[in-house]
Amino acid sequence: MWDSFLQGIDLALRFDTIAMMSVGLLLGMFVGALPGFTTLMAMAVLLPLSFFLNPLVGIPFLIGVYKGGIYGGSIPAILVAMPGTGASVATTFDGPALTKKKQSRKALEMALFASVFGDLTSDIVTILLIGPIALIALKIGPPELVAVLALSLIIITATTAGVFAKGLVMMVIGILFSMVGQDPLGGMTRFTFDIFAIKSGIPLLPMLIGVFAIPEILLAIERKAAPVSTSDFHLKDGMRLTWQEFRRCFRTILRSTCIGTSIGIIPGVGQVVAAFVGYAAAKSASDHPETFGKGEIEGIAAAEAANNAVNGPTLVPLLTLGIPGDNITAILLGAFVAQGLRPGPQLFTEQGSLVFAILIAMIFANILFLIIGYLTIPLYSKVVTIRRSLLLPLTVIFAFAGSYVFRSDPVDLLILVFFGIFGYIARKLHFDVTPMVMGFILGPPLEYAFGQSMSLSGGNVWHYMFFDRPIAGVILAITPIITFLLWRRALKLRREYAEKA
Amino acid sequence: MKLKAFSGILFGAVFALGIGSTAVQADSYPSKPITMIIPLGAGGSHDLNARVFTSIVPEYLGNAIIVKLMPGASGQKGTAAAARAKPDGYTLLFTHNYIDQLQQHIEKLPYDTTKDLVTVARLNYGPISLITKPNKPWKNLKELIAYGKKNPGKLKMATSGNWGAVMVPAARVFAKAGVQVNYIPYKGGGPAFRAFLANEVDFTMMFPSVIKGRVKKGTIRVLASAGKKPMFKDAPTFSQLGFDDDIGYMNRVILAPRGIPAARLKVLRTAIAKLKKNKTYKKMMKKLGENTAYMSGDEYEKIRAKQKKRYGNLVKKLTN
Amino acid sequence: MPRPNEQEEVNASLKNRVSFNTFTAGALIVFAGVLLFFIPDLITKPKLLMGRSLMGLKPTLFPYIAATLLLLLSIWYLVISLDLKETNLFKQLDRSGAINVIVSLAVFLGYALLMVPLGFIASSIIVMVILSFFFGNRNILLGLAVGTCVPVTIYFTFTRLLSVSLPEFPFF
Numbered sequence: 006m007w008d009s010f011l012q013g014i015d016l017a018l019r020f021d022t023i024a025m026m027s028v029g030l031l032l033g034m035f036v037g038a039l040p041g042f043t044t045l046m047a048m049a050v051l052l053p054l055s056f057f058l059n060p061l062v063g064i065p066f067l068i069g070v071y072k073g074g075i076y077g078g079s080i081p082a083i084l085v086a087m088p089g090t091g092a093s094v095a096t097t098f099d100g101p102a103l104t105k106k107k108q109s110r111k112a113l114e115m116a117l118f119a120s121v122f123g124d125l126t127s128d129i130v131t132i133l134l135i136g137p138i139a140l141i142a143l144k145i146g147p148p149e150l151v152a153v154l155a156l157s158l159i160i161i162t163a164t165t166a167g168v169f170a171k172g173l174v175m176m177v178i179g180i181l182f183s184m185v186g187q188d189p190l191g192g193m194t195r196f197t198f199d200i201f202a203i204k205s206g207i208p209l210l211p212m213l214i215g216v217f218a219i220p221e222i223l224l225a226i227e228r229k230a231a232p233v234s235t236s237d238f239h240l241k242d243g244m245r246l247t248w249q250e251f252r253r254c255f256r257t258i259l260r261s262t263c264i265g266t267s268i269g270i271i272p273g274v275g276q277v278v279a280a281f282v283g284y285a286a287a288k289s290a291s292d293h294p295e296t297f298g299k300g301e302i303e304g305i306a307a308a309e310a311a312n313n314a315v316n317g318p319t320l321v322p323l324l325t326l327g328i329p330g331d332n333i334t335a336i337l338l339g340a341f342v343a344q345g346l347r348p349g350p351q352l353f354t355e356q357g358s359l360v361f362a363i364l365i366a367m368i369f370a371n372i373l374f375l376i377i378g379y380l381t382i383p384l385y386s387k388v389v390t391i392r393r394s395l396l397l398p399l400t401v402i403f404a405f406a407g408s409y410v411f412r413s414d415p416v417d418l419l420i421l422v423f424f425g426i427f428g429y430i431a432r433k434l435h436f437d438v439t440p441m442v443m444g445f446i447l448g449p450p451l452e453y454a455f456g457q458s459m460s461l462s463g464g465n466v467w468h469y470m471f472f473d474r475p476i477a478g479v480i481l482a483i484t485p486i487i488t489f490l491l492w493r494r495a496l497k498l499r500r501e502y503a504e505k506a
Numbered sequence: 507m508k509l510k511a512f513s514g515i516l517f518g519a520v521f522a523l524g525i526g527s528t529a530v531q532a533d534s535y536p537s538k539p540i541t542m543i544i545p546l547g548a549g550g551s552h553d554l555n556a557r558v559f560t561s562i563v564p565e566y567l568g569n570a571i572i573v574k575l576m577p578g579a580s581g582q583k584g585t586a587a588a589a590r591a592k593p594d595g596y597t598l599l600f601t602h603n604y605i606d607q608l609q610q611h612i613e614k615l616p617y618d619t620t621k622d623l624v625t626v627a628r629l630n631y632g633p634i635s636l637i638t639k640p641n642k643p644w645k646n647l648k649e650l651i652a653y654g655k656k657n658p659g660k661l662k663m664a665t666s667g668n669w670g671a672v673m674v675p676a677a678r679v680f681a682k683a684g685v686q687v688n689y690i691p692y693k694g695g696g697p698a699f700r701a702f703l704a705n706e707v708d709f710t711m712m713f714p715s716v717i718k719g720r721v722k723k724g725t726i727r728v729l730a731s732a733g734k735k736p737m738f739k740d741a742p743t744f745s746q747l748g749f750d751d752d753i754g755y756m757n758r759v760i761l762a763p764r765g766i767p768a769a770r771l772k773v774l775r776t777a778i779a780k781l782k783k784n785k786t787y788k789k790m791m792k793k794l795g796e797n798t799a800y801m802s803g804d805e806y807e808k809i810r811a812k813q814k815k816r817y818g819n820l821v822k823k824l825t826n
Numbered sequence: 827m828p829r830p831n832e833q834e835e836v837n838a839s840l841k842n843r844v845s846f847n848t849f850t851a852g853a854l855i856v857f858a859g860v861l862l863f864f865i866p867d868l869i870t871k872p873k874l875l876m877g878r879s880l881m882g883l884k885p886t887l888f889p890y891i892a893a894t895l896l897l898l899l900s901i902w903y904l905v906i907s908l909d910l911k912e913t914n915l916f917k918q919l920d921r922s923g924a925i926n927v928i929v930s931l932a933v934f935l936g937y938a939l940l941m942v943p944l945g946f947i948a949s950s951i952i953v954m955v956i957l958s959f960f961f962g963n964r965n966i967l968l969g970l971a972v973g974t975c976v977p978v979t980i981y982f983t984f985t986r987l988l989s990v991s992l993p994e995f996p997f998f
Binding site: 046049052053056143144146187190201204205272273322326327328329330335336339342343344345347349351412413414453457460461463 | 553554557558560561574575576577580582583586587616659660662668688689690691692693696697699700701703704706707715716718719720723790793794795
Binding site for chain 1: 889895902919969980
């Protein structure tokens with residue numbers, strides 16, 4: 006094992022590997038920054054390229070695209086409140102506010118550093134603990150998923166901004182929206198009113214762009230006639246992130262990394278949920294939660310560290326068992342297989358050094374990630390210097406283009422506008438749309454896993470959950486405890502806040 | 507005067523170009539890239555097969571093929587788009603036989619695949635195997651069926667989704683044998699395989715590229731396989747055990763809207779037929795673990811008709 | 827003698843406390859109720875496989891749970907809405923702001939409906955030029971230049987480089 010590891014280091018230190026990884030990272034960041042264009046699509050398109058390259062070059066290339074993509078989404082999220090990928094939605098809570106305060110550079114840097122830290126740490130953990138992680142990943146089945154998803158839903162809703170009841174209402178509305186279309190288990194159509202266009206449900210990305218980005222645009226439009234205040238004219242954007250600020254957020258970054266890594270181990274949950282849970286956890290652990298959502302840099306650190314920390318462990322089921330955990334790892338599987346490599350236990354014994362070389366290349370990728378990201382930030386921050394009258398229409402065009410390419414369906418554009426109006430009204434009536442998005446995203450997997458668990462248990466769900474699947478049982482047992490603790494804390498904070506006022 | 511002359515020339519030029527381009531189009535199809543719709547998600551075996559296909563076939567076609575992923579509604583979205591597309595040969599559909607011929611019996615569809623789409627060619631097929639763990643009490647398919655008959659509803663099988671490529675062959679086998687199986691749907695072959703490995707279920711069905719290594723090592727036991735000849739040692743084929751001979755084939759087929767001009771259909775079919783002799787294509791497919799069992803469009807059309815009947819009977823028998 | 831005054835005060839303050847939140851909660855209650863009533867009609871019934879259901883859950887289960895939750899939560903919302911002090915931001919919207927929003931939404935809707943018939947490039951150019959003018963850009967040349975270059979660039983980058991499809995120009 007150990008000599009494979011050492012050989013791996015040797016193999017990974019190739020110039021073409023490092024060169025192609027850099028190309029991959031750049032491409033990934035570029036594609037991630039384009040809203041509607043998911044990292045998945047980019048990897049699917051670039052996959053054939055890897056067929057013609059040496060596996061030590063082609064696979065790290067694709068991994069570079071993956072990492073770059075998850076980070077890239079935060080760029081438009083911060084600059085124009087448009088999430089480039091689902092994983093960067095949580096970055097839109099504080100990013101645009103920071104941009105308005107002329108601190109976009111600082112936000113971009115924090116997003117980069119947090120992402121790199123989260124990714125690097127989780128990659129190291131993955132390499133060191135690959136065996137135990139594989140065992141856990143194997144055991145995670147539908148019942149465990151039910152428990153984890155329910156817990157995540159509670160945590161995220163409990164820390165929502167504003168009135169708790171309204172947050173819960175939004176969450177349920179999100180769940181109802183997610184039920185439009187085919188039910189996840191049997192494909193029976195629900196709530197479609199026989200309109201074929203929405204038979205496959207409401208697509209996520211147009212909805213996300215609609216509910217987060219369009220209201221921002223509309224709010225900016227409202228004030229079109231207002232004169233630009235000269236007071237913040239001299240505030241030049243370009244304030245850099247200071248070491249103290251980074252250190253202040255370090256605890257959050259560490260916490261988010263743990264959360265992201267744990268979620269990465271569980272196949273089927275993903276970066277989006279990790280970002281939200283990381284954000285929610287940071288907000289509830291903070292002693293000034295009211296600053297979150299108004300331009301708190303810690304919020305960006307929390308979201309970005311968590312979503313990148315998912316990347317490392319997601320590869321474990323693929324490398325150790327040969328089973329892809331999600332669509333992205335399915336593409337990586339294709340890349341392996343096209344090279345004649347069959348990931349799984351045999352690959353470790355027969356070509357251990359190759360596998361380790363790829364893992365080590367991943368670690369190098371993070372360092373390249375940091376360098377390339379840092380050098381390109383000045384480029385991105387130039388975006389805010391475009392005059393508003395042109396920037397806003399540009400944002401609209403990107404929003405529409407991105408919504409269309411997601412599924413090549415013009416109905417998605419109408420969905421974009423619909424949710425734009427929905428998000429705008431929600432904003433005006435003091436409803437937080439985050440719980441709705443969470444309900445929408447987590448509803449179907451929750452129902453699916455629950456249905457599977459019902460089938461698996463053959464009838465006695467509760468007995469099955471707690472006795473045959475102890476992990477699930479434990480998580481389900483601690484959910485009410487955590488709910489209670491969060492509720493108590495929220496109550497205490499509200500009391501303190503009311504006293505201060 | 508000058509303006510009139512100028513506009514006259516301009517008009518004439520545009521007119522000529524217009525005529526010229528249509529003339530050019532008729533002779534040299536394809537004169538622009540062809541779109542190939544895949545009604546499934548990214549990263550699946552169709553996606554991977556398509557990427558190999560589209561990187562080699564332009565040699566014979568003279569123009570590129572662009573993959574357009576349109577997942578949704580169990581493949582209905584992409585299929586509907588292809589069925590409704592202009593039948594000019596610039597839109598193709600890359601799908602499999604379950605989406606093509608089975609779905610129409612499960613629910614009402616806004617299209618008729620047999621009427622609206624014609625087969626260009628079958629690229630290859632995936633033969634499925636019934637697999638279980640070696641420590642289970644049944645050593646072959648007969649014993650599994652016997653156990654199933656004695657304990658109806660107790661046997662758990664992981665599928666890649668209801669009425670999908672993994673469930674339908676099993677449903678056919680167990681319907682004929684009269685065994686009630688508890689089918690647990692997972693989101694695709696990967697999660698189903700994980701569930702199988704983690705002993706969440708008793709058995710499942712999988713394609714050779716996924717299981718080859720483990721069968722060799724002995725951690726998976728194959729009870730039966732699809733195909734004319736046995737794929738694995740000690741595992742007979744379904745037909746050898748007395749089941750229908752077309753059980754367990756996932757045919758990857760390229761379809762086109764039925765109004766496609768005969769000349770253009772011929773161009774496509776000829777190009778794909780030449781593909782099977784291409785060394786790089788064969789090598790890449792082999793690496794993917796897939797075969798290159800090409801079948802011509804006309805031959806496959808016959809299979810389609812047979813399948814439509816068989817699937818109809820299957821669904822009627824199983825659902826009441 | 828303070829009795830009648832107190833009663834008046836309570837009545838008055840109740841009226842003051844009814845806010846947009848109360849109306850929203852009321853609307854949600856009605857919506858949830860209607861939903862609950864119509865759920866069976868809106869969901870297709872599943873086929874049974876050999877006498878057993880193919881799925882662990884009936885497809886109506888989660889919708890029923892969700893709709894019931896919505897009803898209960900809306901009632902709770904209604905009750906606490908009388909104590910909430912949030913301001914309806916729509917009231918703060920002045921006439922010109924409202925016009926801006928409505929015009930923009932009309933443009934968005936038009937864009938959504940016209941992108942496929944007109945093709946991405948054409949519709950995007952129109953939208954960009956209109957919106958940039960509307961948002962205050964008076965440099966016509968710059969507006970036209972950016973308004974044309976950006977959609978064209980996006981179109982070719984997306985379709986040629988990234989091989990995803992955008993609606994084509996319908997005339998060639």
